Amino acid sequence: MAQRQSAGWQKRGRAIRHLITGVAGFIGSQLADALLAAGDEVAGVDDFYLGTPRHIACARSHGGFRFARADISDPGGAIAAFRSLSEAAGPPDILWHLAANSDIAAGAQDPSIDFIRTLGTTYAALQAAAAIGARAVAFASSSAVYGERDQVLTEDSGYHSEANLAAPGPPRLMYAPDAVHPLPQRGEGNEFV
Ligand SMILES: NC(=O)c1ccc[n+]([C@@H]2O[C@H](COP(=O)([O-])OP(=O)(O)OC[C@H]3O[C@@H](n4cnc5c(N)ncnc54)[C@H](O)[C@@H]3O)[C@@H](O)[C@H]2O)c1
Numbered sequence: 001m002a003q004r005q006s007a008g009w010q011k012r013g014r015a016i017r018h019l020i021t022g023v024a025g026f027i028g029s030q031l032a033d034a035l036l037a038a039g040d041e042v043a044g045v046d047d048f049y050l051g052t053p054r055h056i057a058c059a060r061s062h063g064g065f066r067f068a069r070a071d072i073s074d075p076g077g078a079i080a081a082f083r084s085l086s087e088a089a090g091p092p093d094i095l096w097h098l099a100a101n102s103d104i105a106a107g108a109q110d111p112s113i114d115f116i117r118t119l120g121t122t123y124a125a126l127q128a129a130a131a132i133g134a135r136a137v138a139f140a141s142s143s144a145v146y147g148e149r150d151q152v153l154t155e156d157s158g159y160h161s162e163a164n165l166a167a168p169g170p171p172r173l174m175y176a177p178d179a180v181h182p183l184p185q186r187g188e189g190n191e192f193v
Pocket residue numbers: 021022023024025026027028045046047048049050051052070071072073098099100101102103116117121140141142143
């Protein structure tokens with residue numbers, strides 16, 4: 001909490017509003033529960049491709065949680081879902097984009113799954129974040145961006161040229177304090193964590 005306050009996220013007079021894609025997944029559901037427990041408001045979207053309603057049962061019992069079941073692989077679907085979730089409460093202070101294909105074996109067998117569910121959702125989420133006026137975007141990358149290494153990884157280990165397209169971003173959660181576009185580049189001191 002202290003870290004979030006020092007990062008400037010605490011709004012005067014109202015709870016921080018979060019929107020989480022992939023909220024019924026492993027990380028999204030845990031994040032939702034933690035933010036709700038901290039007193040924030042959380043809206044979430046998921047199409048239950050890999051996540052399950054069971055993961056958001058706890059969040060759904062909370063008054064500060066709203067949910068939309070929707071496929072956000074394309075901008076139209078993402079904008080509609082984000083708009084419906086933002087109608088009553090207003091645009092989110094931060095969009096956490098965690099919707100993706102985490103089934104690596106399925107993606108290796110059929111690359112269209114990664115293309116649609118990881119790259120497609122990321123493009124759509126950014127378009128929708130801009131459309132609804134989200135103030136910041138954070139997303140989870142993967143250690144896959146480092147490629148296969150023999151050495152122990154450190155904070156300043158560079159990316160690997162063989163890194164999978166399914167994990168195109170820097171290996172940190174990031175946020176853009178003033179605009180959705182452009183996202184800050186690594187090394188500009190904008191890391192959220
Ligand atoms: N779990 C880990 O250890 C780990 C490690 C490194 C990176 N990550 C990254 O974190 C992110 C989340 O991982 P996770 O473990 O929570 O995965 P997860 O599969 O549990 O959650 C992803 C969620 O996205 C949803 N989803 C997928 N496509 C969608 C679509 N088109 N529309 C709406 N919802 C959709 C799925 O139904 C699922 O609930 C991924 O980008 C993953 O690569 C996870």
